Amino acid sequence: xxxxxxxxxxxxxxxxxxxxxxxxxxxxxxxxxxxxxxxxxxxxxxxxxxxxxxxxxxxxxxxxxxxxxxxxxxxxxxxxxxxxxxxxxxxxxxxxxxxxxxxxxxxxxxxxxxxxxxxxxxxxxxxxxxxxxxxxxxxxxxxxxxxxxxxxxxxxxxxxxxxxxxxxxxxxxxxxxxxxxxxxxxxxxxxxxxxxxxxxxxxxxxxxxxxxxxxxxxxxxxxxxxxxxxxxxxxx
Amino acid sequence: xxxxxxxxxxxxxxxxxxxxxxxxxxxxxxxxxxxxxxxxxxxxxxxxxxxxxxxxxxxxxxxxxxxxxxxxxxxxxxxxxxxxxxxxxxxxxxxxxxxxxxxxxxxxxxxxxxxxxxxxxxxxxxxxxxxxxxxxxxxxxxxxxxxxxxxxxxxxxxxxxxxxxxxxxxxxxxxxxxxxxxxxxxxxxxxxxxxxxxxxxxxxxxxxxxxxxxxxxxxxxxxxxxxxxxxxxxxxxxxxxxxxxx
Numbered sequence: 354x355x356x357x358x359x360x361x362x363x364x365x366x367x368x369x370x371x372x373x374x375x376x377x378x379x380x381x382x383x384x385x386x387x388x389x390x391x392x393x394x395x396x397x398x399x400x401x402x403x404x405x406x407x408x409x410x411x412x413x414x415x416x417x418x419x420x421x422x423x424x425x426x427x428x429x430x431x432x433x434x435x436x437x438x439x440x441x442x443x444x445x446x447x448x449x450x451x452x453x454x455x456x457x458x459x460x461x462x463x464x465x466x467x468x469x470x471x472x473x474x475x476x477x478x479x480x481x482x483x484x485x486x487x488x489x490x491x492x493x494x495x496x497x498x499x500x501x502x503x504x505x506x507x508x509x510x511x512x513x514x515x516x517x518x519x520x521x522x523x524x525x526x527x528x529x530x531x532x533x534x535x536x537x538x539x540x541x542x543x544x545x546x547x548x549x550x551x552x553x554x555x556x557x558x559x560x561x562x563x564x565x566x567x568x569x570x571x572x573x574x575x576x577x578x579x580x581x582x583x584x585x586x587x588x589x
Numbered sequence: 590x591x592x593x594x595x596x597x598x599x600x601x602x603x604x605x606x607x608x609x610x611x612x613x614x615x616x617x618x619x620x621x622x623x624x625x626x627x628x629x630x631x632x633x634x635x636x637x638x639x640x641x642x643x644x645x646x647x648x649x650x651x652x653x654x655x656x657x658x659x660x661x662x663x664x665x666x667x668x669x670x671x672x673x674x675x676x677x678x679x680x681x682x683x684x685x686x687x688x689x690x691x692x693x694x695x696x697x698x699x700x701x702x703x704x705x706x707x708x709x710x711x712x713x714x715x716x717x718x719x720x721x722x723x724x725x726x727x728x729x730x731x732x733x734x735x736x737x738x739x740x741x742x743x744x745x746x747x748x749x750x751x752x753x754x755x756x757x758x759x760x761x762x763x764x765x766x767x768x769x770x771x772x773x774x775x776x777x778x779x780x781x782x783x784x785x786x787x788x789x790x791x792x793x794x795x796x797x798x799x800x801x802x803x804x805x806x807x808x809x810x811x812x813x814x815x816x817x818x819x820x821x822x823x824x825x826x827x828x829x830x831x832x833x834x835x
Contacts, residue, residue, distance in 0.1 A: 382649060401649060401677040412718060415677075455603070457629060460651070462718050464677040492603050495648020495744070497629045499620070500604035540604040540627065580602045580631055584646050584800065 356511045356528055360521055368505060368517040368568055373485070373579040375493040383494025385579065387486035390519055391476035396486035397469045398494040401458075404465035415461030419449040421483055423472045429520065444480045451484050451504065451536040451546035457497035466496060477520040477532075478506045484536050484546065489576050493583065502545060503573040504536035507565040509553050514561050516568045535565045539573040542566055597636050600646070601628040607641055618643025633800075650676040650743035650773040652721045654712055659733070659771035660723070662706045665698050672710065672723060675740065675773040680721035682710065687725050707733040707777065709769055729769075736767070736779030739789055741796055743774035748799040749792055756795070756805055763812045764788050787815050 359365070369390030378384035381397035388394075404410050421444040423433045448470065458466065468490065470483040481504035488502040508518050509531040515522070523532050531551035537544050544562070553561070591610025595601060607619060608626045615626045619641055628634075632643030650658075652674055660680060664671035669683035684692050687701060702708060709731055713724040725731070741749065750757050750770055761768055764787050766780025778788050795808060 383647065403677060403679070461677055464719075492631050493647060495630055495645055497618075498603035499627070499629060501602060538604070540606070577602050577605075581600050584600050584631070 356513065356522075356525060359515070361519070365513055366516045366564060366568070368571065369519065371572065371575045373489065373575050375489050375579045375583045381490070381494075383490045383492070383496070385486045385489035385493060387482050387489065387576075389478060389482050389485075389517070391474060392478050392482045393472060393474045394479065394482040394486040395471045395473065396483065396490035397471075398466065398487070398490040398496070399469075400466040400494075401461040401464040401496070402467070404463060409465075410463040412462050413459075415458035415464045415466060417449055417453055417456060417458065417466050417468065419445045419452070419468045419470065419487065421445040421448055421470050421480070423475055423479065427472045427475045429476075444483070447546055447548065448480060448484055448487060452487055452491065452502055454543070454545050455488070455498050455500045455502050455538050456491065457499060460497065466491070466494075475520075477518055477523045478534070480546075481505050481534050481536065485572060485576060489579055492580055500538040500540050501573060501576055502536055503539050503569040503576060504534065504546060505565060505568045505572055506532055506534040507561050507568065508532045508551070509557065509561065514557065514564060516564060533561060533565070535562065535569070537566055537569045539570065539576075593636070595634050597634060599634045600631070601634055601643065602631055603627075603629055607634065612639060614640050616640055616642045618645060645744050647742065648744055650674065652676055652678055652680065652712055652715050652719065653772070654715050656712045656772040657730070658710060658712065658773040659738070659769065659775035659777055660708055660710055660773070662702045662704055662708065665702070665704060670698065670702050672708065674712075674721060675743070675771075675775055678719045678721055680710075680712065680723045682708075682723040682725065686713065686723065689726060702732060707738060707775075709733060709771070709777070733769075733777050736777050737785055737789075739776050739778070739792065741774050741776055741792060743772070745796045745799050746770060746772055746774055748804065749776070749795050751805060756808065759805070759809060760788060760791055760812065763809075763816050764791075784816075787812070790815075 372388040375385045377386045378397045383398040385396050401415050421441050425432050425435050468487045472479055484504040505517055507516055511528045529552050531553040533549045536546035591612035593608045595607050605628045606625050609624055615621045618630050618632050619626055620629050632645045635642045635644055660672035660674050662670050663673045672680045672682055674680050710723045711727050714722040764784040766778050766784045766788050769777045
Protein backbone atom coordinates (compact mmCIF):
# COMPACT_ATOMS: atom_id res chain seq x y z
CA UNK A 354 0.00 0.00 0.00
CA UNK A 355 1.45 3.30 -0.98
CA UNK A 356 0.64 6.51 0.77
CA UNK A 357 0.37 9.01 -2.05
CA UNK A 358 -2.10 11.44 -0.56
CA UNK A 359 -2.40 12.64 3.04
CA UNK A 360 -5.56 11.41 4.71
CA UNK A 361 -6.59 14.89 5.84
CA UNK A 362 -5.91 16.52 2.46
CA UNK A 363 -2.86 18.46 3.57
CA UNK A 364 0.09 19.21 1.33
CA UNK A 365 3.25 17.19 2.15
CA UNK A 366 4.96 20.24 3.58
CA UNK A 367 1.92 21.74 5.26
CA UNK A 368 1.50 21.76 9.02
CA UNK A 369 -1.82 21.22 10.76
CA UNK A 370 -3.82 24.35 11.66
CA UNK A 371 -2.22 26.19 14.60
CA UNK A 372 -3.95 28.26 17.24
CA UNK A 373 -2.03 29.81 20.04
CA UNK A 374 -2.42 32.34 22.79
CA UNK A 375 -0.54 33.52 25.86
CA UNK A 376 -1.55 34.48 29.38
CA UNK A 377 -4.26 31.80 29.64
CA UNK A 378 -3.54 30.86 33.27
CA UNK A 379 -3.84 33.95 35.49
CA UNK A 380 -2.25 32.34 38.56
CA UNK A 381 0.98 31.48 36.76
CA UNK A 382 3.79 33.96 36.15
CA UNK A 383 3.53 33.14 32.46
CA UNK A 384 1.39 30.76 30.45
CA UNK A 385 0.40 29.71 26.96
CA UNK A 386 -1.89 27.44 24.99
CA UNK A 387 -0.65 25.89 21.77
CA UNK A 388 -2.96 23.85 19.55
CA UNK A 389 -1.73 22.11 16.43
CA UNK A 390 -4.39 19.99 14.77
CA UNK A 391 -5.89 17.89 17.55
CA UNK A 392 -2.92 18.19 19.88
CA UNK A 393 -3.37 20.76 22.62
CA UNK A 394 -0.58 21.84 24.97
CA UNK A 395 -1.00 24.09 27.99
CA UNK A 396 2.14 25.49 29.58
CA UNK A 397 2.45 27.36 32.87
CA UNK A 398 5.66 28.94 34.11
CA UNK A 399 6.37 29.71 37.77
CA UNK A 400 9.45 31.56 38.86
CA UNK A 401 12.24 32.36 39.08
CA UNK A 402 11.58 31.21 42.61
CA UNK A 403 13.31 29.69 45.60
CA UNK A 404 14.65 26.20 45.06
CA UNK A 405 14.55 23.49 47.72
CA UNK A 406 16.00 20.96 48.53
CA UNK A 407 19.14 22.99 48.72
CA UNK A 408 21.45 20.43 47.06
CA UNK A 409 19.65 21.02 43.76
CA UNK A 410 20.65 24.68 43.77
CA UNK A 411 23.31 25.90 41.38
CA UNK A 412 25.23 28.91 42.71
CA UNK A 413 26.33 29.90 39.20
CA UNK A 414 22.98 30.11 37.45
CA UNK A 415 19.28 29.41 37.77
CA UNK A 416 18.00 26.01 36.73
CA UNK A 417 15.08 25.01 34.55
CA UNK A 418 12.71 22.18 35.40
CA UNK A 419 10.18 20.92 32.88
CA UNK A 420 7.26 18.65 33.66
CA UNK A 421 5.57 16.97 30.72
CA UNK A 422 2.25 15.34 31.47
CA UNK A 423 -0.52 13.83 29.38
CA UNK A 424 -3.91 13.99 31.06
CA UNK A 425 -5.62 10.62 31.66
CA UNK A 426 -8.31 11.26 29.05
CA UNK A 427 -5.99 12.82 26.47
CA UNK A 428 -5.26 9.81 24.27
CA UNK A 429 -7.27 8.07 21.62
CA UNK A 430 -9.52 6.21 24.05
CA UNK A 431 -7.28 4.27 26.40
CA UNK A 432 -6.81 5.94 29.74
CA UNK A 433 -3.30 7.31 30.19
CA UNK A 434 -2.13 6.30 33.65
CA UNK A 435 -1.58 9.46 35.68
CA UNK A 436 1.80 10.25 37.17
CA UNK A 437 5.32 10.01 35.87
CA UNK A 438 6.25 7.33 33.41
CA UNK A 439 9.48 6.42 31.68
CA UNK A 440 8.20 8.16 28.57
CA UNK A 441 7.10 11.37 30.28
CA UNK A 442 10.38 11.66 32.16
CA UNK A 443 12.35 11.33 28.95
CA UNK A 444 10.23 13.93 27.19
CA UNK A 445 10.53 16.29 30.18
CA UNK A 446 14.29 15.96 29.88
CA UNK A 447 14.49 16.61 26.13
CA UNK A 448 12.09 19.55 26.51
CA UNK A 449 14.39 21.02 29.12
CA UNK A 450 17.42 20.55 26.87
CA UNK A 451 15.57 22.07 23.92
CA UNK A 452 14.64 25.22 25.83
CA UNK A 453 17.75 25.78 27.92
CA UNK A 454 20.08 27.14 25.19
CA UNK A 455 17.66 30.01 24.57
CA UNK A 456 17.34 31.00 28.21
CA UNK A 457 19.46 33.49 30.09
CA UNK A 458 19.38 32.30 33.70
CA UNK A 459 22.67 33.74 34.95
CA UNK A 460 20.87 36.47 36.90
CA UNK A 461 19.12 33.92 39.08
CA UNK A 462 21.71 31.89 41.00
CA UNK A 463 20.22 29.27 43.35
CA UNK A 464 16.75 29.79 41.89
CA UNK A 465 14.52 27.66 39.69
CA UNK A 466 12.12 28.23 36.84
CA UNK A 467 9.40 25.59 36.74
CA UNK A 468 7.58 24.80 33.52
CA UNK A 469 4.49 22.61 33.66
CA UNK A 470 3.19 21.31 30.34
CA UNK A 471 -0.16 19.55 30.30
CA UNK A 472 -1.96 17.91 27.42
CA UNK A 473 -5.74 17.82 27.53
CA UNK A 474 -5.75 16.11 24.11
CA UNK A 475 -3.04 14.52 21.99
CA UNK A 476 -2.75 13.38 18.40
CA UNK A 477 1.01 12.94 17.90
CA UNK A 478 3.58 15.71 17.91
CA UNK A 479 2.98 16.40 21.59
CA UNK A 480 6.60 17.07 22.59
CA UNK A 481 6.85 19.65 19.80
CA UNK A 482 3.59 21.30 20.82
CA UNK A 483 4.82 21.28 24.42
CA UNK A 484 8.08 22.99 23.52
CA UNK A 485 6.25 25.66 21.50
CA UNK A 486 3.84 26.33 24.37
CA UNK A 487 6.63 26.39 26.96
CA UNK A 488 8.65 28.85 24.92
CA UNK A 489 5.73 31.29 24.70
CA UNK A 490 4.98 30.85 28.40
CA UNK A 491 8.61 31.56 29.36
CA UNK A 492 8.64 34.75 27.30
CA UNK A 493 5.27 35.71 28.81
CA UNK A 494 6.76 35.22 32.28
CA UNK A 495 9.31 37.93 31.49
CA UNK A 496 12.31 35.61 31.68
CA UNK A 497 15.34 36.79 29.73
CA UNK A 498 15.70 34.74 26.55
CA UNK A 499 18.10 35.06 23.65
CA UNK A 500 15.58 33.59 21.28
CA UNK A 501 12.23 31.86 21.03
CA UNK A 502 12.17 28.11 20.48
CA UNK A 503 9.90 26.57 17.85
CA UNK A 504 9.37 22.89 17.24
CA UNK A 505 7.67 20.62 14.75
CA UNK A 506 7.94 17.00 13.69
CA UNK A 507 9.10 15.99 10.24
CA UNK A 508 9.37 12.52 8.79
CA UNK A 509 9.09 10.16 5.92
CA UNK A 510 6.08 8.06 4.98
CA UNK A 511 6.87 5.49 2.33
CA UNK A 512 8.91 7.48 -0.18
CA UNK A 513 7.56 10.89 0.79
CA UNK A 514 9.16 13.44 3.11
CA UNK A 515 6.45 15.08 5.22
CA UNK A 516 5.92 17.80 7.80
CA UNK A 517 3.96 17.42 11.02
CA UNK A 518 2.72 13.82 11.18
CA UNK A 519 -0.47 13.13 13.08
CA UNK A 520 -1.18 9.87 14.89
CA UNK A 521 -2.85 8.24 11.90
CA UNK A 522 0.28 8.78 9.80
CA UNK A 523 2.72 7.93 12.57
CA UNK A 524 1.04 4.56 13.15
CA UNK A 525 0.46 3.76 9.50
CA UNK A 526 0.80 0.06 8.80
CA UNK A 527 2.39 -1.51 5.75
CA UNK A 528 4.80 1.34 5.11
CA UNK A 529 8.03 2.49 6.64
CA UNK A 530 7.42 5.60 8.71
CA UNK A 531 10.14 7.80 10.16
CA UNK A 532 9.16 10.42 12.73
CA UNK A 533 11.67 13.16 13.58
CA UNK A 534 10.64 15.69 16.20
CA UNK A 535 12.89 18.74 16.06
CA UNK A 536 13.21 22.17 17.62
CA UNK A 537 15.18 25.23 16.60
CA UNK A 538 16.01 28.61 18.02
CA UNK A 539 13.89 30.79 15.82
CA UNK A 540 16.26 33.57 14.86
CA UNK A 541 19.59 31.79 14.74
CA UNK A 542 18.20 28.54 13.32
CA UNK A 543 20.29 26.45 15.72
CA UNK A 544 18.79 23.02 16.29
CA UNK A 545 18.09 22.22 19.96
CA UNK A 546 16.11 19.00 19.60
CA UNK A 547 16.51 16.23 17.05
CA UNK A 548 15.21 12.74 17.69
CA UNK A 549 14.19 9.99 15.35
CA UNK A 550 11.91 7.02 15.44
CA UNK A 551 11.89 4.75 12.38
CA UNK A 552 14.04 4.39 9.30
CA UNK A 553 15.37 7.04 6.95
CA UNK A 554 18.02 6.87 4.20
CA UNK A 555 21.05 8.85 5.45
CA UNK A 556 21.20 11.09 2.37
CA UNK A 557 17.65 12.32 3.01
CA UNK A 558 18.37 13.47 6.53
CA UNK A 559 19.73 16.86 5.44
CA UNK A 560 16.73 17.56 3.23
CA UNK A 561 14.22 16.66 5.89
CA UNK A 562 15.95 18.79 8.53
CA UNK A 563 15.94 21.77 6.16
CA UNK A 564 12.21 21.23 5.63
CA UNK A 565 11.80 21.19 9.41
CA UNK A 566 13.70 24.42 9.89
CA UNK A 567 11.51 26.13 7.33
CA UNK A 568 8.35 24.79 9.01
CA UNK A 569 9.60 25.89 12.46
CA UNK A 570 9.98 29.43 11.14
CA UNK A 571 6.31 29.34 10.14
CA UNK A 572 5.36 28.10 13.61
CA UNK A 573 7.42 30.93 15.10
CA UNK A 574 5.19 33.51 13.44
CA UNK A 575 2.20 32.10 15.35
CA UNK A 576 4.17 32.23 18.59
CA UNK A 577 5.21 35.83 18.03
CA UNK A 578 1.71 37.02 17.28
CA UNK A 579 0.37 35.21 20.37
CA UNK A 580 2.81 37.16 22.54
CA UNK A 581 2.20 40.47 20.81
CA UNK A 582 -1.60 40.08 20.85
CA UNK A 583 -1.70 39.67 24.60
CA UNK A 584 -0.19 43.06 25.17
CA UNK A 585 -1.44 45.00 22.18
CA UNK A 586 -5.10 44.23 23.01
CA UNK A 587 -4.68 46.86 25.66
CA UNK A 588 -3.17 49.32 23.24
CA UNK A 589 -6.44 50.17 21.50
CA UNK B 590 25.13 52.46 7.77
CA UNK B 591 23.07 51.52 10.77
CA UNK B 592 19.39 51.01 10.45
CA UNK B 593 16.59 50.80 12.97
CA UNK B 594 14.06 48.04 12.34
CA UNK B 595 11.43 48.98 14.91
CA UNK B 596 9.56 52.06 16.09
CA UNK B 597 9.31 53.66 19.53
CA UNK B 598 6.71 51.86 21.71
CA UNK B 599 6.60 48.77 19.49
CA UNK B 600 6.04 45.50 21.32
CA UNK B 601 8.86 43.06 20.63
CA UNK B 602 9.53 39.41 21.51
CA UNK B 603 12.78 37.62 22.41
CA UNK B 604 15.13 37.17 19.46
CA UNK B 605 13.52 39.92 17.41
CA UNK B 606 16.14 42.05 15.62
CA UNK B 607 15.83 45.67 16.73
CA UNK B 608 18.65 47.34 14.84
CA UNK B 609 21.55 46.59 12.53
CA UNK B 610 24.92 48.28 12.67
CA UNK B 611 27.27 49.54 15.32
CA UNK B 612 25.72 53.01 15.80
CA UNK B 613 23.12 51.86 18.30
CA UNK B 614 23.86 50.84 21.87
CA UNK B 615 22.02 47.94 23.50
CA UNK B 616 20.94 48.44 27.14
CA UNK B 617 18.55 46.64 29.48
CA UNK B 618 16.46 43.92 27.86
CA UNK B 619 18.56 43.83 24.69
CA UNK B 620 21.80 42.24 23.55
CA UNK B 621 24.20 42.47 20.67
CA UNK B 622 25.39 39.62 18.51
CA UNK B 623 27.73 40.69 15.72
CA UNK B 624 26.14 43.57 13.85
CA UNK B 625 22.65 43.05 15.20
CA UNK B 626 20.85 44.17 18.34
CA UNK B 627 18.21 41.76 19.58
CA UNK B 628 15.47 41.81 22.22
CA UNK B 629 15.96 39.42 25.10
CA UNK B 630 12.47 39.66 26.57
CA UNK B 631 8.93 40.77 25.81
CA UNK B 632 8.74 44.52 26.14
CA UNK B 633 8.02 47.98 24.78
CA UNK B 634 10.86 49.56 22.81
CA UNK B 635 12.19 52.85 24.08
CA UNK B 636 14.73 54.64 21.89
CA UNK B 637 16.69 57.49 23.33
CA UNK B 638 18.99 58.84 20.65
CA UNK B 639 21.35 55.92 20.02
CA UNK B 640 20.37 53.98 23.09
CA UNK B 641 17.88 51.13 22.74
CA UNK B 642 16.07 49.94 25.84
CA UNK B 643 13.15 47.61 26.54
CA UNK B 644 10.48 48.45 29.08
CA UNK B 645 9.46 45.04 30.46
CA UNK B 646 5.75 44.19 30.45
CA UNK B 647 5.84 41.17 32.71
CA UNK B 648 8.13 39.39 35.10
CA UNK B 649 8.89 38.94 38.73
CA UNK B 650 10.52 41.46 41.01
CA UNK B 651 14.31 41.37 41.15
CA UNK B 652 15.79 42.89 44.33
CA UNK B 653 17.63 46.16 43.72
CA UNK B 654 19.64 48.27 46.12
CA UNK B 655 17.81 51.25 47.66
CA UNK B 656 14.36 49.99 46.63
CA UNK B 657 11.64 50.48 49.21
CA UNK B 658 9.61 47.31 49.44
CA UNK B 659 6.88 45.77 51.57
CA UNK B 660 8.04 42.44 52.95
CA UNK B 661 6.61 39.74 55.14
CA UNK B 662 8.55 38.37 58.09
CA UNK B 663 8.82 34.61 57.59
CA UNK B 664 11.37 33.60 60.22
CA UNK B 665 13.00 34.95 63.35
CA UNK B 666 16.56 33.84 64.06
CA UNK B 667 19.16 34.75 66.64
CA UNK B 668 20.58 37.73 64.78
CA UNK B 669 17.63 39.02 62.84
CA UNK B 670 14.61 38.33 60.72
CA UNK B 671 14.14 36.58 57.39
CA UNK B 672 11.80 38.56 55.15
CA UNK B 673 9.93 37.41 52.05
CA UNK B 674 10.41 39.98 49.29
CA UNK B 675 7.90 38.66 46.74
CA UNK B 676 10.82 37.61 44.55
CA UNK B 677 13.01 34.53 44.12
CA UNK B 678 15.18 35.63 47.01
CA UNK B 679 14.31 36.22 50.63
CA UNK B 680 16.08 38.97 52.53
CA UNK B 681 17.80 39.32 55.89
CA UNK B 682 17.04 42.12 58.32
CA UNK B 683 19.72 42.09 60.96
CA UNK B 684 19.21 43.31 64.52
CA UNK B 685 21.52 46.28 64.16
CA UNK B 686 19.55 47.65 61.19
CA UNK B 687 16.14 46.93 62.66
CA UNK B 688 15.48 49.92 64.84
CA UNK B 689 16.90 53.25 65.94
CA UNK B 690 16.63 52.09 69.54
CA UNK B 691 19.16 49.75 71.12
CA UNK B 692 18.27 46.07 71.04
CA UNK B 693 20.22 44.13 73.65
CA UNK B 694 21.83 40.83 72.76
CA UNK B 695 19.55 37.94 73.50
CA UNK B 696 16.44 40.10 73.58
CA UNK B 697 13.16 38.57 72.45
CA UNK B 698 13.14 39.65 68.80
CA UNK B 699 9.45 38.81 68.32
CA UNK B 700 8.68 41.90 70.41
CA UNK B 701 9.83 44.00 67.45
CA UNK B 702 8.70 41.95 64.47
CA UNK B 703 6.95 38.61 64.63
CA UNK B 704 6.34 36.00 61.94
CA UNK B 705 3.62 37.21 59.60
CA UNK B 706 4.23 40.92 60.20
CA UNK B 707 4.43 43.14 57.15
CA UNK B 708 7.12 45.78 57.12
CA UNK B 709 8.00 48.72 54.91
CA UNK B 710 11.71 48.36 54.48
CA UNK B 711 14.60 49.41 52.31
CA UNK B 712 17.07 47.14 50.52
CA UNK B 713 20.50 48.18 51.74
CA UNK B 714 22.57 45.73 49.74
CA UNK B 715 22.30 42.98 47.14
CA UNK B 716 25.28 40.69 46.54
CA UNK B 717 26.26 38.92 43.34
CA UNK B 718 24.63 35.76 44.70
CA UNK B 719 21.50 37.77 45.36
CA UNK B 720 21.77 37.73 49.13
CA UNK B 721 19.61 40.66 50.16
CA UNK B 722 20.14 42.88 53.21
CA UNK B 723 17.42 45.15 54.56
CA UNK B 724 17.37 48.18 56.79
CA UNK B 725 14.62 49.86 58.80
CA UNK B 726 16.57 53.08 59.23
CA UNK B 727 15.04 55.78 57.09
CA UNK B 728 11.95 57.96 56.84
CA UNK B 729 8.68 56.06 56.67
CA UNK B 730 10.17 52.62 57.25
CA UNK B 731 8.03 50.78 59.80
CA UNK B 732 5.86 47.85 60.69
CA UNK B 733 2.40 47.94 59.09
CA UNK B 734 -0.56 47.60 61.42
CA UNK B 735 -4.10 47.10 60.05
CA UNK B 736 -5.06 48.15 56.54
CA UNK B 737 -4.98 45.80 53.61
CA UNK B 738 -2.34 44.36 51.32
CA UNK B 739 -2.73 43.68 47.61
CA UNK B 740 -0.26 42.38 45.09
CA UNK B 741 0.26 43.92 41.67
CA UNK B 742 2.65 43.18 38.84
CA UNK B 743 6.04 44.65 39.84
CA UNK B 744 6.50 45.88 36.27
CA UNK B 745 3.36 48.03 36.65
CA UNK B 746 4.58 49.76 39.82
CA UNK B 747 6.00 52.80 37.98
CA UNK B 748 2.59 53.30 36.32
CA UNK B 749 0.75 53.17 39.64
CA UNK B 750 3.19 55.58 41.24
CA UNK B 751 3.10 57.96 38.27
CA UNK B 752 5.42 60.81 37.42
CA UNK B 753 6.95 62.07 40.68
CA UNK B 754 4.25 60.13 42.48
CA UNK B 755 1.45 62.05 40.76
CA UNK B 756 -0.84 59.07 40.24
CA UNK B 757 -0.68 57.70 43.75
CA UNK B 758 -1.05 61.09 45.43
CA UNK B 759 -4.11 61.78 43.30
CA UNK B 760 -5.67 58.50 44.45
CA UNK B 761 -4.79 59.27 48.06
CA UNK B 762 -6.39 62.70 47.87
CA UNK B 763 -9.56 61.71 46.08
CA UNK B 764 -10.28 58.68 48.28
CA UNK B 765 -8.79 59.94 51.54
CA UNK B 766 -6.72 56.80 52.13
CA UNK B 767 -3.15 56.05 53.04
CA UNK B 768 -1.24 54.09 50.41
CA UNK B 769 2.29 52.70 50.37
CA UNK B 770 3.56 51.08 47.20
CA UNK B 771 6.49 48.68 47.49
CA UNK B 772 8.74 48.39 44.46
CA UNK B 773 8.24 44.62 44.74
CA UNK B 774 4.60 44.93 43.74
CA UNK B 775 3.09 44.76 47.21
CA UNK B 776 0.73 47.62 47.98
CA UNK B 777 -0.58 48.57 51.42
CA UNK B 778 -3.63 50.75 51.85
CA UNK B 779 -5.73 51.95 54.73
CA UNK B 780 -8.86 54.06 54.91
CA UNK B 781 -12.65 53.80 55.13
CA UNK B 782 -13.75 50.31 54.00
CA UNK B 783 -15.62 51.75 51.01
CA UNK B 784 -12.63 53.86 50.05
CA UNK B 785 -10.32 50.85 50.29
CA UNK B 786 -12.47 48.98 47.79
CA UNK B 787 -12.40 51.97 45.44
CA UNK B 788 -8.61 52.13 45.68
CA UNK B 789 -8.24 48.40 44.98
CA UNK B 790 -10.48 48.70 41.91
CA UNK B 791 -8.58 51.78 40.75
CA UNK B 792 -5.23 50.02 41.04
CA UNK B 793 -6.55 47.01 39.10
CA UNK B 794 -7.79 49.42 36.45
CA UNK B 795 -4.37 51.08 36.19
CA UNK B 796 -2.76 47.65 35.88
CA UNK B 797 -4.94 46.62 32.98
CA UNK B 798 -4.90 49.97 31.18
CA UNK B 799 -1.30 50.98 31.76
CA UNK B 800 -0.56 50.94 28.01
CA UNK B 801 -3.14 53.57 27.15
CA UNK B 802 -2.27 57.14 26.39
CA UNK B 803 -3.62 59.66 28.92
CA UNK B 804 -3.76 57.16 31.77
CA UNK B 805 -3.76 59.78 34.52
CA UNK B 806 -6.74 61.60 32.95
CA UNK B 807 -8.73 58.36 32.58
CA UNK B 808 -8.10 57.38 36.18
CA UNK B 809 -8.99 60.86 37.42
CA UNK B 810 -12.30 60.64 35.57
CA UNK B 811 -12.94 57.16 36.90
CA UNK B 812 -12.21 58.25 40.47
CA UNK B 813 -14.45 61.29 39.98
CA UNK B 814 -17.41 59.07 39.10
CA UNK B 815 -16.95 56.61 41.95
CA UNK B 816 -16.15 59.09 44.73
CA UNK B 817 -18.81 61.74 43.83
CA UNK B 818 -15.97 64.12 43.13
CA UNK B 819 -15.12 64.20 46.81
CA UNK B 820 -11.65 65.69 47.05
CA UNK B 821 -11.66 66.29 50.78
CA UNK B 822 -8.55 67.39 52.56
CA UNK B 823 -6.66 64.28 53.35
CA UNK B 824 -3.86 62.90 55.40
CA UNK B 825 -1.47 62.48 52.54
CA UNK B 826 1.34 60.50 53.98
CA UNK B 827 4.76 61.67 52.93
CA UNK B 828 6.60 58.67 51.59
CA UNK B 829 9.77 58.79 49.61
CA UNK B 830 8.49 57.46 46.32
CA UNK B 831 11.04 56.06 44.00
CA UNK B 832 11.13 54.57 40.56
CA UNK B 833 8.55 56.93 39.14
CA UNK B 834 7.81 57.12 35.48
CA UNK B 835 10.45 58.85 33.44
